[in-house]
Amino acid sequence: MLLLEKPSRIQLEKILLVTDYPPWADVAVPYTLGLAREHGARMHVVHPVTTHTFQKLTQVPQGGAFRESWRDLVFEVAARQVAVDTDFMSARLRELADRHDFDLIVVSVGRAETSSNRALGNTLEHVLSSGDCPVMVIGPAVESGVPVRAEPATILHATDFSPHALAAAQHAFSWAQEYQSWITLLHVVDGVGAWTESERERLERPFRAWMEELIPAELPVWCEVDPRVEFGRPGKKIVQAAEELHADLVVIGLTGMDAVTQDSPGATALEVISRAPCPVLVVRDYMKKRTARPVVRDRRAQRLAVTAA
DSSP: OOOOOOOOOBOOSEEEEEOOSSOTTOTHHHHHHHHHHHHTOEEEEEEEEOHHHHHHOSSOOTTTSSOHHHHHHHHHTTOEEEEEEGGGHHHHHHHHHHHHOOSEEEEEOOOTTSTTHHHHHHHHHHHHTTOSSOEEEEOTTSOTTSOOOSSOSEEEEEOOSSHHHHHHHHHHHHHHHHHTOEEEEEEEEEBOOOOOHHHHHHHHHHHHHHHHHHSOTTHHHHSOEEEEEEEEOHHHHHHHHHHHHTOSEEEEESSOTTOSOSSSOOHHHHHHHHHOSSOEEEEOTTOOOOBOOSOOOOHHHHHHHHHHO
């Protein structure tokens, strides 16, 4: 039997945002601001810049680095900002992670309209290897003109039952419980075969049973849970499911059963990050999940009370 700890409320006290400079065209900025304000978190902002740019910009000036609206919002959450030379990203990020003990890192990668697209693409590898907290990736398929929901109503957790996937399940359940989200658990049977309907049902049966064992008994009290088994290439099927469900968040492990190493993203994770239409929460098996009191705030009741008032 697969046994996981009971899900508990997530607590985000310190968030690191790694974003392009200037930041006001990046969808990751309002998304991270929403998370920070929701949880009362302290936000730190890192801008990876090339050596040439870094020579001209050594510290983000508090007086005019942002347009007025962004500057006000960032200072509302007491953000600290710093520009980092891309040649020293790994060392600088590790230093920041050790000093501040972040609960979440948000990184924006692959935005085609940014001038430092290549620098941000290289940043992902640095970020994933620099700390022991989960990494929220805003990939290139996330629409820049559409606000991303910081409070996910629909969550997709893809699992292959590997150690990283089991760790990711803990985070997926905590996010679903915190926001009372609809959560879909998806396992993709790798490969395409000419199976009959009865053969598919026989193959699905053990995977559905394992997913049901993963689900904590109290989770359905707070949110809807939907286990699903599909057949095909995992990365493609996960992205398709995220699109069909209009998912606000995908939660995956850094590597799976087919991983070559445990220190870099697997092929499935990279495909999902690059093609998912929503943020992707990437988790390693040893990553921490800081939790607070186990009682979940009833957000629906709070909204109804506000509406009634």
